[in-house]
Amino acid sequence: MSEPIRVLVADDQSLLRGSFRVLIDTAPGLGTVGEAATGAEAVESARRLRPDVVLMDIRMPGMDGIEATRHIARCPETEHTRVLILTTFDLDEYVYGALRAGAAGFLLKDTSPEALLTGIRTVAAGESLLAPSVTRRLIAEFARLPAAHPVPRSSLDDLTDREREVLLLVARGLSNTDIAEYLHISHGTVKTYIGRLLSKLGARDRAQLVISAYESGLVTATSTSERRVRPGSA
Numbered sequence: 001m002s003e004p005i006r007v008l009v010a011d012d013q014s015l016l017r018g019s020f021r022v023l024i025d026t027a028p029g030l031g032t033v034g035e036a037a038t039g040a041e042a043v044e045s046a047r048r049l050r051p052d053v054v055l056m057d058i059r060m061p062g063m064d065g066i067e068a069t070r071h072i073a074r075c076p077e078t079e080h081t082r083v084l085i086l087t088t089f090d091l092d093e094y095v096y097g098a099l100r101a102g103a104a105g106f107l108l109k110d111t112s113p114e115a116l117l118t119g120i121r122t123v124a125a126g127e128s129l130l131a132p133s134v135t136r137r138l139i140a141e142f143a144r145l146p147a148a149h150p151v152p153r154s155s156l157d158d159l160t161d162r163e164r165e166v167l168l169l170v171a172r173g174l175s176n177t178d179i180a181e182y183l184h185i186s187h188g189t190v191k192t193y194i195g196r197l198l199s200k201l202g203a204r205d206r207a208q209l210v211i212s213a214y215e216s217g218l219v220t221a222t223s224t225s226e227r228r229v230r231p232g233s234a
Helices: 014-025 039-049 065-074 092-101 113-124 132-144 161-171 176-183 187-201 206-215 221-226
Strands: 005-010 030-036 053-056 082-087 105-108
Touching (some): 005 039, 014 113, 030 039, 039 053, 082 092, 092 105, 105 113
Parallel strands (some): 005 030
16 A cells, blocks of 8 residues: 655644645545644755645745745755645736746645645646646746746757657646647657656756746747647657
8 A cells, every 4th residue: 555645734824724634634645744834834844744745825924935835846855845835816926936936736725625635646746737727827928927047948959859849738738648649649658758858957847847948938928829839750
């Protein structure tokens, strides 16, 4: 029997922390390992407890959830910990800030309990997650914002034509299954390409690949919404 997914709950409201813990602890294959009321507590607890997933609120006293996410993503002790942002604020700057800081997913607090549990499992499995209400805006608007750390286009020089093609499809928001169907390749082959892209671009996850695609200039909002990606060579 596999070990349960270990979750740290970080939220400044004790009632919400308690509610999340009850929900998670009663779900199959999940369990909480602790909670935090501030961003600083979240960072300290993540380093000490090494959870698989941190369920992170954005607005907390002192260090906010985005800064806490940045610390967790950059710390060697928590390099395998995934951060799922959960907030009531559906605002672009939070989405972009959280993803650039290293968050693996972003959901709103009005999401259903079932969707929240699925989200935890999704990010724990190495995938990335965005609330449906923000996915299209992320893809359409990302290029309009100044890049915090622009990725030089030369960093894409080592990618093959097929890897660039897969990266374009990831930036368009396609899932692995969608990419496999579009390119007429197996799901396993898509996963192999995603793994190569993560390694070559130094990205933590799928969300970071989207950021790299935009900040390198490889893809723009116009190219993802108006152009079809031409098949490349394998």
